[in-house]
Amino acid sequence: MSVVAKATYFWRSAAVGLRHSPFVHFIAVTTIAIALFSAGMARGAARVLDNLLASLGGEVEVTVYLSPEMGEDEVHGMRTRVEEVSAGQVTVVPPDAALTRLRTELGDLGDALAELPENPLPATLELRVPPEKRNPAALQALAKDLRAMPGVSGVDYGEAAVERLTAIARALRFGSLVAFVVVLGATVIIVAATLQLAIYARRGEIEIQKLVGATDRFVKAPFLLEGLLQGLMGAGVALLGLWAFGHVLGPTLGQLFAFLLGPGVGAAWVEPRLALELVGAGCGLGLGGSFVAVGRFLRV
Incomplete structure (x- = not known):
């Protein structure tokens, strides 16, 4: 089988897997979307915090x-x-x-x-x-x-005020990092669990592939692509949520808190760099979860 034929088969098999277990994959996509949306909100909050520090720092x-x-x-x-x-x-x-x-x-x-x-x-x-x-x-x-x-x-x-403000900013960043790591781990576990269900539902097909001489990589590839597609869809949903948040609530927050937090509140919440980062993170989460699921369930 040629490389093009293999790639076509892998993508078609991954698409069929998504279509055969929509609810299972819906859970995985939703989980990834929530994790990436939270990460995007944390990035926006960090930008607002930086604007606050800059505005207050400008008064030092x-x-x-x-x-x-x-x-x-x-x-x-x-x-x-x-x-x-x-x-x-x-x-x-x-x-x-x-x-x-x-x-x-x-x-x-x-x-x-x-x-x-x-x-x-x-x-x-x-x-x-x-x-x-x-x-x-x-x-x-x-x-x-x-x-x-x-x-x-x-x-x-104003030594005390400067030190207190810096300590608060450091604590908020550390807390955001810890929360992101926890959410990241939970997301990988949930994605892996959902893909294990999808793999179990197709165990007969996998057994036939192994009997006719399919290699381990050949069996794993469609499931890894399923995880990749889950990550891409989850990133798309997260970016859509951030865009909606920025357009619906962004201007209101900008008007309410511009006197304190500066113009960063009402700025666009979806920037090209952030979009690329979330898409990359979504692909990583999907591939990571699928890799764990395939490794634990197939034992190939």
């Missing part, structure tokens, strides 16, 4: 408090040095501007500051941290370098 500012006795020229010289050390954008806040800002933030209570005999606030430098230094370790090292500069009386960057 390091405030450098300078000594009160520094003159205007010394303050601007300090600004240049801080920009060189941090590679960020530095804004000088003179004492008068700092006092005005404080009065505005205090509201009605700010009128009490007008009774002060002199301005107690020093000049400050507000540093907008570049993206690569918005993690706790980099911010801590930067704050240490800034405190060591002459003329700096204090440095504040």
